[in-house]
Amino acid sequence: MKARLWLPPLLVVLALLGLWQLAASSGFLADALGLEEFLVPSPSQIADVLWQDRSLIFDNAGTTLVEIVAGFGLALVCGLAVGVAFRSSDLVRRAGYPLVVASQTIPVIVIAPVLVVWFGYGIWPKLLIIALICFFPIAVNTLDGLRRTDPVAVKMMRSLDASRMGIFRRVEAPTALPGIFTGARIAAAVAVIGAVFGEWAGSDKGLGHLILQDNAQLMTARMFASVFVLSLIAIALYSLIGLLERAVVRWR
16 A cells, blocks of 8 residues: 555656656757756766765755754744734734734845845854744644534533633634644745845755756756755655644544
8 A cells, every 4th residue: 555655656757767868868858958068967976976066965964954953843833823823812813813924025146145245154144044934833723623623512511511721722723723734844844945045045064055056157067966965955845744643633
């Protein structure tokens, strides 16, 4: 059963890599794009660079990973708090929800340099940018999950003289957990985007910084290698959240 789930996408990926390898190694891809062959590396060349420069790439990956995990954690705390606050008070929701939506209308690539000017070239601008990107899906899905609470179950808890916290802990929170995990998975998938934008705005280390350097030096193969590692980080974080959901939300 498990093989039926992962085998089809694996075969598709392998087929695409094979076509890419054939097109790049034959020069067809470079000719089609009108570029020099060294600007269009094949998967085997990217893998070779990934191995040769593994110390440099994974050292920068460690910096980016710390930023992603910390920024995601900040977004998770803020998103949960805002979602619960919006559910608890209609006045707070009506006043705050438009601001939450408006926060997503500001292009991250525009606000990133501003945060660097305000907070310097340390880790804080990166954390804030990642949190800004990840915050919205967590907050919105938390609110939607809480709204799915069965009103009959709430009335029953009140008839049993349950406190407001007891109702939240025993009825509302378990109902909202699937929505919370959905928002967390979406946030995990886009967290790397925030990290890269933050490092592009101002950084002396990280995969985003390394990509900028390689772009200036036309080291295309290592750029692809860095992008590959970024994708692995996002997939790993997404998968970990999925495993945690299976362990916590066992009734689904």
